[in-house]
Amino acid sequence: MKVITILGSPRKKGKTAQTLDLLEDNLIAQGHEVERIHLTDHQIKGCLGCHSCMKKNDVPGCVLKDDAVPIFEKIILADVIVYASPIYCFDFTSQFKTFLDRHWCLTQNFGTPYASSNIVSKRVALLITCMGMAEQNADLAQEIFERSMRGVLGCNIIGKYVVPLSEAPDFKDRAKEIADKLLEDIMIED
Numbered sequence: 001m002k003v004i005t006i007l008g009s010p011r012k013k014g015k016t017a018q019t020l021d022l023l024e025d026n027l028i029a030q031g032h033e034v035e036r037i038h039l040t041d042h043q044i045k046g047c048l049g050c051h052s053c054m055k056k057n058d059v060p061g062c063v064l065k066d067d068a069v070p071i072f073e074k075i076i077l078a079d080v081i082v083y084a085s086p087i088y089c090f091d092f093t094s095q096f097k098t099f100l101d102r103h104w105c106l107t108q109n110f111g112t113p114y115a116s117s118n119i120v121s122k123r124v125a126l127l128i129t130c131m132g133m134a135e136q137n138a139d140l141a142q143e144i145f146e147r148s149m150r151g152v153l154g155c156n157i158i159g160k161y162v163v164p165l166s167e168a169p170d171f172k173d174r175a176k177e178i179a180d181k182l183l184e185d186i187m188i189e190d
């Protein structure tokens with residue numbers, strides 16, 4: 001299996017990265033191919049809203065020449081994508097949200113009966129860390145992910161996973177539990 005993880009935290013070794021480490025180590029130990037994409041290592045501009053991409057059906061036809069389209073080309077070829085972000089002000093980080101907006105170039109004819117997506121049925125998961133509780137805190141980001149990835153892009157959501165209280169002393173243990181659960185769910189074939 002080829003798994004891509006997308007790290008939306010600006011911190012390379014932060015809590016979200018640490019949780020992804022646990023998942024990736026187990027995936028690699030089981031013989032799977034893993035590639036982590038740390039969004040802050042890449043130039044990803046904000047969507048221009050020009051809708052030029054809607055005219056191209058078979059490829060991510062974005063007019064912006066930056067790192068987003070090469071990442072989408074990898075996503076199209078991968079079996080599983082794990083999107084990971086901390087909560088910033090009840091939402092994703094700005095790096096993650098900018099990248100999520102750019103997924104627009106993977107849709108065609110959105111809002112019409114002919115709507116399609118370059119990543120329909122793609123298996124995706126969401127991993128969140130946050131300093132507070134999950135409730136009334138990480139709920140909006142999960143809803144945005146649900147509507148965007150399932151509703152607009154037609155992806156198959158494996159699950160949405162939250163490691164709350166990321167500064168508490170037992171963070172590592174709870175991160176491991178969540179990473180193990182995510183691994184288990186990834187391994188359940190459709």
Ligand SMILES: Cc1cc2nc3c(=O)[nH]c(=O)nc-3n(C[C@H](O)[C@H](O)[C@H](O)COP(=O)(O)O)c2cc1C
Nearest residue numbers: 009014015016086087088089090129130131132166
């Ligand atoms: C600008 C900013 C806004 C934040 N907003 C929230 C928030 O709304 N809710 C919350 O629980 N934690 C919030 N946090 C804390 C982070 O979500 C938390 O520390 C997270 O685990 C950091 O992950 P990282 O180490 O991977 O960057 C915020 C942190 C920053 C820097």
